[in-house]
Amino acid sequence: MVLSDLLQIKEKELAGRKKIVLRCCMAASCISSNSQGVKDSLERAVAEAGLQNEVEIRSVGCMRLCCEGPLVQADPQNALYVKVTAENAPSIIAVLKGGQAEAVQTDPNSAFFKSSFALFSPTAASWTRNASKAISRGTVTRDCIRR
Ligand code: FES
Numbered sequence: 539m540v541l542s543d544l545l546q547i548k549e550k551e552l553a554g555r556k557k558i559v560l561r562c563c564m565a566a567s568c569i570s571s572n573s574q575g576v577k578d579s580l581e582r583a584v585a586e587a588g589l590q591n592e593v594e595i596r597s598v599g600c601m602r603l604c605c606e607g608p609l610v611q612a613d614p615q616n617a618l619y620v621k622v623t624a625e626n627a628p629s630i631i632a633v634l635k636g637g638q639a640e641a642v643q644t645d646p647n648s649a650f651f652k653s654s655f656a657l658f659s660p661t662a663a664s665w666t667r668n669a670s671k672a673i674s675r676g677t678v679t680r681d682c683i684r685r
Pocket of ligand 1: 565569605608
């Protein structure tokens, strides 16, 4: 395989992507709060709205705000929904058609996420050090920190 083969694979992959991606957290904390039910509900709402060719529902790992889960993040809008339920998840799809979301949105550019990126560095020692600093600064609470 040569570079041109890899570029061809990349172009094919990019061409096959859908315009809208909803990332549904399927890590332990969100799973325990029924993120599977949220994901199933989103998939049903996408089918009912006839948006299967435009919207991808993607299972993702922990988004680092476990205490607010289940989380759903929508791109390209960069919207982040917290404490989503199977009941209010369809309203996230309704937004795509000009409706109003019943699910609660939070700011993905908030101080929590800025400090969170600094917090999760590659080594365990620096993670512990950064987590301790963030807790002592009050930027995050112990309940919000999961590895
Ligand atoms: S488990 Fe969902 S945000 Fe951490």
